[in-house]
Amino acid sequence: MSLNKFMHPRNRYKNSKPSFLHLALKYPDFRAHTTQDASGKVILDFKNADALRALTTCLLKEDFGLSVELPADRLVPTLPLRLNYIHWLEDIVGTNENIWGIDVGTGASCVYPLLAAKMNKWHFLATEADPENVFYANKNVAANGFQEFIYVKKVSAEDILIAPLQTFTVRTQFDFCMCNPPFFADHMEAQAITNTRSADRPEASTLSTASPQECIAQGGEVGFVRQMIDESTVLRDKIRVFTSMVGKKSSLAPLKAELLHQKVAKYSTTEFCQGKTMRWGIAWTYDSSVTFPRSEFESRKEKPPIQYMVPKGAGGVDYKVHEVAAYLKQLLESVKVHCFQGKKAKSYTSITLTAAENTWCHQRRLRRQQMRTQQQEKAEHGTLVQNPAPKDSPVKNGEHVPVSSREDPSSKPSRPEDVLSIDNAHLDKDSDVKYDSDIQSRKRPAEQSVIDAAESFKRPRQDTAESEMTEKTEPERNEQTVTRSPEKTAPSDVSLIALDRDKLEATEPYSVESHNQPVETVPSDVSMTAVDGERFKATEPSSISGHIQPVVSSEQSSINGQNQPAVSSESKAEDGSADSSPKEYVLKCVMRLKRKDDQVQLELEYLGGQSRELMYQLFTFLKNKLTQSAK
Numbered sequence: 001m002s003l004n005k006f007m008h009p010r011n012r013y014k015n016s017k018p019s020f021l022h023l024a025l026k027y028p029d030f031r032a033h034t035t036q037d038a039s040g041k042v043i044l045d046f047k048n049a050d051a052l053r054a055l056t057t058c059l060l061k062e063d064f065g066l067s068v069e070l071p072a073d074r075l076v077p078t079l080p081l082r083l084n085y086i087h088w089l090e091d092i093v094g095t096n097e098n099i100w101g102i103d104v105g106t107g108a109s110c111v112y113p114l115l116a117a118k119m120n121k122w123h124f125l126a127t128e129a130d131p132e133n134v135f136y137a138n139k140n141v142a143a144n145g146f147q148e149f150i151y152v153k154k155v156s157a158e159d160i161l162i163a164p165l166q167t168f169t170v171r172t173q174f175d176f177c178m179c180n181p182p183f184f185a186d187h188m189e190a191q192a193i194t195n196t197r198s199a200d201r202p203e204a205s206t207l208s209t210a211s212p213q214e215c216i217a218q219g220g221e222v223g224f225v226r227q228m229i230d231e232s233t234v235l236r237d238k239i240r241v242f243t244s245m246v247g248k249k250s251s252l253a254p255l256k257a258e259l260l261h262q263k264v265a266k267y268s269t270t271e272f273c274q275g276k277t278m279r280w281g282i283a284w285t286y287d288s289s290v291t292f293p294r295s296e297f298e299s300r301k302e303k304p305p306i307q308y309m310v311p312k313g314a315g316g317v318d319y320k321v322h323e324v325a326a327y328l329k330q331l332l333e334s335v336k337v338h339c340f341q342g343k344k345a346k347s348y349t350s351i352t353l354t355a356a357e358n359t360w361c362h363q364r365r366l367r368r369q370q371m372r373t374q375q376q377e378k379a380e381h382g383t384l385v386q387n388p389a390p391k392d393s394p395v396k397n398g399e400h401v402p403v404s405s406r407e408d409p410s411s412k413p414s415r416p417e418d419v420l421s422i423d424n425a426h427l428d429k430d431s432d433v434k435y436d437s438d439i440q441s442r443k444r445p446a447e448q449s450v451i452d453a454a455e456s457f458k459r460p461r462q463d464t465a466e467s468e469m470t471e472k473t474e475p476e477r478n479e480q481t482v483t484r485s486p487e488k489t490a491p492s493d494v495s496l497i498a499l500d501r502d503k504l505e506a507t508e509p510y511s512v513e514s515h516n517q518p519v520e521t522v523p524s525d526v527s528m529t530a531v532d533g534e535r536f537k538a539t540e541p542s543s544i545s546g547h548i549q550p551v552v553s554s555e556q557s558s559i560n561g562q563n564q565p566a567v568s569s570e571s572k573a574e575d576g577s578a579d580s581s582p583k584e585y586v587l588k589c590v591m592r593l594k595r596k597d598d599q600v601q602l603e604l605e606y607l608g609g610q611s612r613e614l615m616y617q618l619f620t621f622l623k624n625k626l627t628q629s630a631k
């Protein structure tokens, strides 16, 4: 499936594919790399580095009026991806002309600064460690008359931001920095990736153009961006927004962990979708006034609130909205979930729930662990601990606070508390449905090492594109459950009518969107979020009873509570009291109780936190308590 529908809306290639026929007619250098098939279509050999170079060169000229020289044996940038990154930055910092950015590792093409200077008149410090790239970057800047806008600086490969800024005197404050980092950790990794292609898979249809010095850095892309994050703590007042692209989705988790560790004010991730290639963007800031745009790709996964009809007799209370709410509130507070009263009406109440930690799942396991520890202690010291659970144990808090007159958890071991082990019947197995392009990007290490030109322009079954690679570890490869059938999806990407025909038409819709529904994908956060130190399988329900209004949720991560989604109507307590919700949380959601057809309906709506999965677990926890107590 093409990802072009998730290309940035302003990406000029989203709805308008480049006409290879037009390019071939106009640019002899490009034409030299094309052939015609039996039906007269113009074919470009995507496995030929010179052909890819010719394509990018003439697109830069044709669509942006830029004259760019791309040396042999250096990375050939593909434009749809580069544009997606720039448009995302525009959404963050705006498009005014006084913007100053830093492009870390600008490459020989100096493609980001040139495009952004051309489109937005942005100014850049463009750093580069490779002397040959520095030479060509300078040449390309001069060829386009952008010397007043773009300053190319040769840097040491060990330095990323701090050292280059110390010796750059033209500008000291920057709106953003950007980076397409070297992606491999070492030659071995690069080699391994190239050699892991299984014999039964078709030969990669594009090739790598990146030289080793361009694509290898100690620690790979995670190591590189981690150093950026470390350096950003020093430069927090000099650069407003830090960003980087990464080639592997799996790189996001360790980077998010690092951002949390460094206590940045906010961070956000996004997807860059083009052709069949996906890359990821990660942005962070120490300035809480920055707002990050929502990812189009993620937004499509918005889920309606999850709902449940509370059974009569639940909690041993009257079957009324506010009685049930009081019961649930007590229950939630007993497991340290902060409750903040929102709107309250006769048959409606809304309470914002904020949890600083996950205390509602694995309770049985924790109890068992505590019992084991207790027994061990007893054996070792011959002492009997009267109160087994530590004072601050969430399990203890959940277990030892009576939640209702009808339910005494200490006397009734509550099987349903181990929420992960039950109720999965309600949960769709979205996580098993892998997004095929994601799979592709993760499953095909070798092809990740090649230019994404073909991918970017929606060439069906392009083995990889771009020299920015998406290598994949063995465990990741093993995870894949759905495979593509490359042979089936191999129509010509360049189905243009013959050059010499009267009727010259582009017929291949490599930018025309299909009208299929987007396929489900593993929620990005869920798949990588550890809950209680454990990696759990994503079981996000697409909808448990999904017919209510769409969720108002944020995919931005919130740290210190600064990036809370809009819940303005519920941001103040009914009695006007200040919100004392925890500022750092793993889950924030709204619980609503309302009267519906003589029944009381419970509803949870996700607002933010580590992952939606936590809300489903909490929902199951509450549901089990309600069901059990109604018996």
Ligand SMILES: C[S@@+](CC[C@H](N)C(=O)[O-])C[C@H]1O[C@@H](n2cnc3c(N)ncnc32)[C@H](O)[C@@H]1O
Residues within 6 Å of the ligand: 075, 076, 077, 104, 105, 106, 107, 108, 109, 111, 112, 127, 128, 129, 130, 133, 155, 156, 157, 158, 159, 160, 180, 181, 182, 183, 213, 214, 215, 217, 468
């Ligand atoms: C994957 S390439 C990206 C090139 C270009 N920005 C693009 O997107 O096409 C990474 C670039 O970073 C350069 N590089 C590696 N380490 C660097 C460092 N510490 N500072 C600046 N550039 C570096 C490499 O030489 C290479 O040109």
